[in-house]
Amino acid sequence: MRARCCFAFVIALAGGCSSNHEDHGTHQEAPAPAAPLPDVIGPPALEDENPDPNVVEVHLAATGSTMEIDGKQITMRGYNGLIPGPMLKAKVGDEVVVHFRNELVEPTTVHWHGLRIPDAMDGSPRLQEPVPPGGEFTYRFKVPEAGTYWYHPHVRANTQVESGLYAPIVIFDPAKEPEYDAQRYLLLDDILLEGGKRPAEFTQGMPERMHGRWGNTLLTNGAKADAAQATAEQGTVERWRLVNTANARTMELELEGASFRVIGTDGGLIPEPYTTKRLTLPVGKRYDLEVTYDRPGPVKLISVVQELDANDKVVEKPMQVFAVDVAASAREPRAVTWPEIVLPSRAPERTETVTINAVEGGDHGVEWQLNGKSHSTEPLFTAAQGSTITIRLENKLGPEHPFHLHGQFFTVVGDKHPGLHDTVLVPGMETVEIVAYLDNPGRWMAHCHILEHAELGMMSEIVITPKDGAPAPAAPSSGHGH
Ligand code: C2O
Numbered sequence: 001m002r003a004r005c006c007f008a009f010v011i012a013l014a015g016g017c018s019s020n021h022e023d024h025g026t027h028q029e030a031p032a033p034a035a036p037l038p039d040v041i042g043p044p045a046l047e048d049e050n051p052d053p054n055v056v057e058v059h060l061a062a063t064g065s066t067m068e069i070d071g072k073q074i075t076m077r078g079y080n081g082l083i084p085g086p087m088l089k090a091k092v093g094d095e096v097v098v099h100f101r102n103e104l105v106e107p108t109t110v111h112w113h114g115l116r117i118p119d120a121m122d123g124s125p126r127l128q129e130p131v132p133p134g135g136e137f138t139y140r141f142k143v144p145e146a147g148t149y150w151y152h153p154h155v156r157a158n159t160q161v162e163s164g165l166y167a168p169i170v171i172f173d174p175a176k177e178p179e180y181d182a183q184r185y186l187l188l189d190d191i192l193l194e195g196g197k198r199p200a201e202f203t204q205g206m207p208e209r210m211h212g213r214w215g216n217t218l219l220t221n222g223a224k225a226d227a228a229q230a231t232a233e234q235g236t237v238e239r240w241r242l243v244n245t246a247n248a249r250t251m252e253l254e255l256e257g258a259s260f261r262v263i264g265t266d267g268g269l270i271p272e273p274y275t276t277k278r279l280t281l282p283v284g285k286r287y288d289l290e291v292t293y294d295r296p297g298p299v300k301l302i303s304v305v306q307e308l309d310a311n312d313k314v315v316e317k318p319m320q321v322f323a324v325d326v327a328a329s330a331r332e333p334r335a336v337t338w339p340e341i342v343l344p345s346r347a348p349e350r351t352e353t354v355t356i357n358a359v360e361g362g363d364h365g366v367e368w369q370l371n372g373k374s375h376s377t378e379p380l381f382t383a384a385q386g387s388t389i390t391i392r393l394e395n396k397l398g399p400e401h402p403f404h405l406h407g408q409f410f411t412v413v414g415d416k417h418p419g420l421h422d423t424v425l426v427p428g429m430e431t432v433e434i435v436a437y438l439d440n441p442g443r444w445m446a447h448c449h450i451l452e453h454a455e456l457g458m459m460s461e462i463v464i465t466p467k468d469g470a471p472a473p474a475a476p477s478s479g480h481g482h
């Protein structure tokens with residue numbers, strides 16, 4: 001189903017590398033004065049400049065950057081010069097103030113993917129005049145839910161995200177955090193490099209228009225994935241937060257050498273963690289894993305990628321994207337106490353259908369559509385705040401689409417492991433139904449997270465009209481997470 005015709009995929013296997021984090025004025029990790037938030041191993045945290053323990057105030061800039069891959073200096077971009085950008089950490093209920101400055105030569109916005117914040121702060125270019133080169137904008141919002149999120153631009157995202165503009169967000173709920181020996185955030189990416197350069201957008205022929213841009217170099221936290229390494233002690237239990245920041249490639253993940261269970265997804269922890277052999281991680285989406293080092297030796301996170309063999313047959317190729325060297329120890333793994341997580345269970349009031357299709361036309365020969373329209377500013381539908389609506393996503397063609405809804409959470413009909421999501425994969429020629437809890441009023445983008453599909457028109461919106469006297473986002477409809 002995910003076979004990609006005429007699209008040979010080659011991963012460069014040579015040499016190690018590291019992202020170039022030098023010569024940029026970067027804010028480094030500094031614990032908040034009051035109660036420090038748990039440490040998350042990954043990109044350095046933004047420095048909170050505000051002494052108020054309930055306000056996180058930071059400076060962020062979209063800047064130039066470079067990365068060294070296989071001995072070549074690649075021209076990139078980053079947040080505060082870093083790839084991935086610095087981690088935004090806060091706790092539920094905090095006010096977040098981000099003084100943002102655009103040091104790029106083109107306009108940009110910052111979208112806080114997954115956070116249910118007011119629409120004007122969402123980084124949607126439909127609501128916010130994009131920040132011009134040299135311009136500034138202050139994002140200000142309260143974070144309502146704990147979980148694993150990320151931020152990225154929402155202007156020409158197919159080139160801006162590919163060029164290195166993506167970064168992690170972790171929101172904690174001090175009352176409900178399960179305790180671990182360590183936490184990590186792994187941002188999994190792939191970029192396309194040719195002769196040490198990133199080819200311009202839409203220069204890769206039909207495959208790029210039909211499936212989005214697939215890279216040839218896997219990156220983990222901004223470094224060549226096969227070089228990403230850590231050490232740990234047998235008997236420790238870690239929480240790994242994973243996001244797929246690639247433009248298009250769905251990742252099929254497996255973990256070897258340790259036991260793990262899936263404990264969370266886009267909307268935070270799930271009520272019933274589960275074990276699985278393989279985890280499908282579409283672009284834009286997050287999963288949290290609990291990894292127990294129950295034996296010494298090498299642990300490997302594997303991304304199983306597809307490529308064509310000499311006979312044009314699709315074959316799977318396991319690629320290592322993260323490795324941990326586990327030292328022997330007699331330590332017994334801790335028993336993790338699971339908090340009570342209650343998902344909303346409101347019955348849907350009606351069903352809205354969204355068809356996914358493509359036609360010939362536009363600047364690049366292909367236009368992707370939602371309900372027969374490209375880049376539509378006419379909403380897919382309008383609903384009152386507090387509505388519960390089944391959205392039927394009907395995919396009329398072969399390519400798959402990770403459908404993303406801003407500002408709301410949904411459950412997936414038939415999901416064997418229920419949780420709250422903001423992104424769902426709709427496989428080729430299939431229909432997926434989601435139940436959306438439309439509690440956050442405003443104009444919200446709804447689009448495919450394959451960034452080329454979005455750029456080629458697979459981008460629309462829904463409108464949620466506020467209840468009287470309820471201009472602010474509603475609290476979650478259930479006891480979800482707190
Ligand atoms: Cu992560 Cu509208 O995007």
Ligand code: CU
Pocket residue numbers: 400401402448449450453454458
């Ligand atoms: Cu798509």
